Amino acid sequence: MKKKKKFFKAIIFLMVCLCIGFFIGFISDVFFNDAINTYMEKTNLFALPSFFLLFIIGYLIQIIIHEGGHLIFGLISGYSFVSFRVGSFTIINDNGKLKRKKFNIPGTGGQCLMMPPELKNGTFPFILYNLGGVIVNLVASILGILIARNVNSPFNFIWFVFSISGIFGVLTNGIPMKIGGIANDAYNILSMLKDKDTRQGFYIQLRVNGLQSQGIRIKDMPLDTFEVKDSSDLSNPLNTALRLMEFNWHLDNMDFENGKKSLDTLLPYLDKIIPVYRNEINCERIFLELVEDCDKDFIDNLYNKNLKKYIKIAKFMINKTRILMAYEAFYNDDKHKAMEYYKKIYKLADKYPIKGEADMELMLADWIKEKINC
Numbered sequence: 001m002k003k004k005k006k007f008f009k010a011i012i013f014l015m016v017c018l019c020i021g022f023f024i025g026f027i028s029d030v031f032f033n034d035a036i037n038t039y040m041e042k043t044n045l046f047a048l049p050s051f052f053l054l055f056i057i058g059y060l061i062q063i064i065i066h067e068g069g070h071l072i073f074g075l076i077s078g079y080s081f082v083s084f085r086v087g088s089f090t091i092i093n094d095n096g097k098l099k100r101k102k103f104n105i106p107g108t109g110g111q112c113l114m115m116p117p118e119l120k121n122g123t124f125p126f127i128l129y130n131l132g133g134v135i136v137n138l139v140a141s142i143l144g145i146l147i148a149r150n151v152n153s154p155f156n157f158i159w160f161v162f163s164i165s166g167i168f169g170v171l172t173n174g175i176p177m178k179i180g181g182i183a184n185d186a187y188n189i190l191s192m193l194k195d196k197d198t199r200q201g202f203y204i205q206l207r208v209n210g211l212q213s214q215g216i217r218i219k220d221m222p223l224d225t226f227e228v229k230d231s232s233d234l235s236n237p238l239n240t241a242l243r244l245m246e247f248n249w250h251l252d253n254m255d256f257e258n259g260k261k262s263l264d265t266l267l268p269y270l271d272k273i274i275p276v277y278r279n280e281i282n283c284e285r286i287f288l289e290l291v292e293d294c295d296k297d298f299i300d301n302l303y304n305k306n307l308k309k310y311i312k313i314a315k316f317m318i319n320k321t322r323i324l325m326a327y328e329a330f331y332n333d334d335k336h337k338a339m340e341y342y343k344k345i346y347k348l349a350d351k352y353p354i355k356g357e358a359d360m361e362l363m364l365a366d367w368i369k370e371k372i373n374c
Helices: 002-031 033-076 127-150 156-174 185-194 196-213 237-252 256-264 275-291 296-302 305-313 318-331 335-351 355-373
Strands: 080-086 089-094 097-102 110-115
Touching (some): 033 127, 033 156, 127 156, 237 355, 335 355
Antiparallel strands (some): 080 089
């Protein structure tokens, strides 16, 4: 059954890619045939490499536009600005002042996070906020097509590639799907329309992030904030996120035993959980093992090549440095190396966009330092 599911998912993904390719080819032929032919005649051998270079640049610009769309439509929907990220470059709202920070999530090019408005009759606006990026990408692509079609300019081919990259973004975010295991905007909207619990999970996730960004610790929030119904599917990304928040609540209270229980409830779903959350779960399982029994066979089994690569890529996520500190302290018994990571944690905390989480990590780093100095 698992093989059949993977096969059908691969077929669906292939069909979506073919549809995207066909649509882009159709747009190119209808609107940009002359511009493409002129460009190919002038550039000849270097046409394809320069096209891909322009496409990458255009797509990076479209990512910024996409996140700007979430910001615009979020503000229209009553949300307040929390943070805006492209790559690891992050701008946050710090008591009304914009400050630059560093943060990244592997598998994502950017992210605009906002604080949702207070619930009204148990509901909140979520469609426009999620769809805002697609809408603005579409508008930008249409403008690019109109300029390239109606303005006689040597830059028409650049406008063409810019529009194609935007259409690619519209299709990959506007058609419900998971890319690299991460749900896109349309998939999130569809999930929330179908399921009230998923909608609630999305709201709590944004709300908690907003509060932590203001400096509130997760331990100061009621534990039942992160409650997930027994009947809920914990492989759903929004439900997984809630359970991980519950784990962080226990971690912030230094309650490792109940933290482990929270993670253990996710283990039966591990194969279905999206890669970024699966890696987060395994990272924290390693941490709990390091600070308690330190079973090296258990740790070696989890700390494989893929997880090492993930930790390396997620270098601005402060909890990864805390795990590396614990690894050097308790697995390798290397106090000097552990203290190097300790100093790095303090440097990361200064640039970290989520104040409440940074304070928790500093507390844990200080606890590890005390433990190795005993």
